Amino acid sequence: MSEAAQLAFDAGRMRVSGVVDFTTVVPLEQQGADWLRDEAPQRCQLDLGGVSRCNSAGTALLLSWLRTARGAGKDLDIENAPDALRGMMLLAGLEDVLPAA
Numbered sequence: 001m002s003e004a005a006q007l008a009f010d011a012g013r014m015r016v017s018g019v020v021d022f023t024t025v026v027p028l029e030q031q032g033a034d035w036l037r038d039e040a041p042q043r044c045q046l047d048l049g050g051v052s053r054c055n056s057a058g059t060a061l062l063l064s065w066l067r068t069a070r071g072a073g074k075d076l077d078i079e080n081a082p083d084a085l086r087g088m089m090l091l092a093g094l095e096d097v098l099p100a101a
Helices: 025-040 058-072 085-092
Strands: 006-008 013-020 045-054 074-079
Touching: 013 025, 013 058, 025 058, 045 058, 045 085, 058 074, 058 085, 074 085
Parallel strands: 013 045, 045 074
Antiparallel strands: 006 013
């Protein structure tokens, strides 16, 4: 069973912690998308430093949030992406989405 993944919001920042996988991604996606649409400032941050483990569901989650932010006319800056997520993004040819290490 996966460790409970959680989101925390403060000062224009969304922080993700725990395991991001197929069992945890659905509630994360909805909660994060709601924040991006309704509460996030024009320029906001996504801090992934608390992610303890992720699989390809993390890539899908990240892309979904980026699409939601763009649709809401907002800029989403990504910080502290875990190495596993960076590797998956590189493999998918999406490395430009993440900031330089």
